[in-house]
Amino acid sequence: MEIMEKDVAKTATKLKTQQILEGKVLSVKWEPNLKYAWDNGPALGRYLAELKNGRIIAKKCNKCHRIMIPPRMFCELCWRPTDEWVFVKDTGIVNTWVVSYVDWKAGRLDIKGGVRPITPAVIEIDGASKGMGILHLLDEVDPWKIYRGMRVKAVWKPAEERIGAITDIKYFKPIE
């Protein structure tokens, strides 16, 4: 099998980002009005409502006995409806984590300029079944001193600022 080497430079014009920004080439500018009103469903709806109250709620499956967070209306392992609501704690341990120098669109953070790296983590929540984690952020900790098993606690927004969202918890910080 032979690979075709292509003479792209001879057949097409190479674009620079600057040319697009300066409007020197035809480009399609389109700001789509793609706004969504996502329904949360009963399980996440209650989860968010309790976050507004400053509490974390999970749901239990009486077949596999897992206490699941985020709560769900059906157990994906047993494929049956879940059972009781169970309040869990706002503390937990770091299951795994990252020291990120990039944002969500792979844009570089100004680390040299003093910006703190973002430190997302999977946090296993106390009171939920072993290994039940949620994605959240860590802060008030030296990014390079985070370790597996580190104990952490939620730092909540003040009650009047909470809206019923995962961001009602600002981040998790270490506790002793």
Add this chain to the structure above:
Amino acid sequence: MRRVAIVGAGLTKFYRNVQETPKELAYEAAKMALDSCEMKLSDIDCVVIGTAPDAFDGLHMKGEYLTDGSGGYRKPYMRHYVGGGTGVLSPIHGWFHVASGMFDTCLVVAEEKMSSAYPHPAGAFLTIFDHTTEQPLYPTLIWIFAIEMNRFMTTYGYRKEDIALVAVKNKKNAMDHPSAQLPGEITVEDVLNSEIMAWPVNRLDISPTSDGAAAIVLAAEHVARRVTEKPIWIDGVGWALDTAYWCTRDLYYPDYVEVAARMAYKMAGIKEPSKEIHIAEPYDPFTYKELHHIEGLLLCKRGESVQMLLDGVTQRTGNLPCCPSGGALGVGNPIAATGLMKIIEIFLQLREEAGKRQVPGKPTCGVAQAWGDLMQVGTVVVMRS
């Protein structure tokens, strides 16, 4: 079920910012695949296409858009998509069209053009996360892979400097691949000193943004024997998805890859994968992923993949060469096309047509694997000469 063979293959060069349109890329690979086995589009009964998120191209219904470039005009045509696992689902999708007896031949095309998304295709991935519990935290794919890599490392005590050897090996292997985008001789220090993206992932731990296309021709046994003297048989296929509650799984081990591998091995009659499989192309979009997948593919015991790497077992001259092509890290990673590139590498190796990349010892059995979605899909194909 009928036996199905790969009888032809085509692969474009992988680039960043290729100038061709996605259709043109698909056409190039598909035409090359047909030419390689002296077949015409009129000999093809059906066409399947693998291509990853529409958001890369800003083009909804990308499968439909790619129809004519892929040779799908007025033919039974179907698109499949399971994120990064797409490229190895492609031959599986083509396989059941032919194995079922419905069609005698199938043209399988995989195309990806990532560089159209400005400023970076990473931004297109925000919407794969749960909209209520995760998107508000603005996660990226790099975060979650770094999260998985760290869990893998802390579970076994693997060191970054050892894992970096995967990049060294694969980029070196890619120096012999004519399609390669990022071949080169680099050192472990180069990897460790490259820009931190999301620790423990540095820049050289990641495959590049790439554009490219790949294609293969599948044929039922009676056609395959007529078309070529060296058909390569698809003897086992497997695929599986794990739960999308990815924080609920222990990320140190890819169970879904094991489920897919066991399905493919059972079908191929493989009882001892590490002995019966001679070469492997595990998916390596990140350095640690090659090791993670070698473990999931049961090619070593859990926790032994780094030792295997250090012992040289996975080098091209080792007992179980892994990514002799140069992999996603070296050849490049145009998502769907990468998986099919891996299938093509096993095809060429088993035909002993891999040129300078040819592994010694006349391999007769190989496995290719890909992975993707929310770190939850495994796709596996076992091939024999």
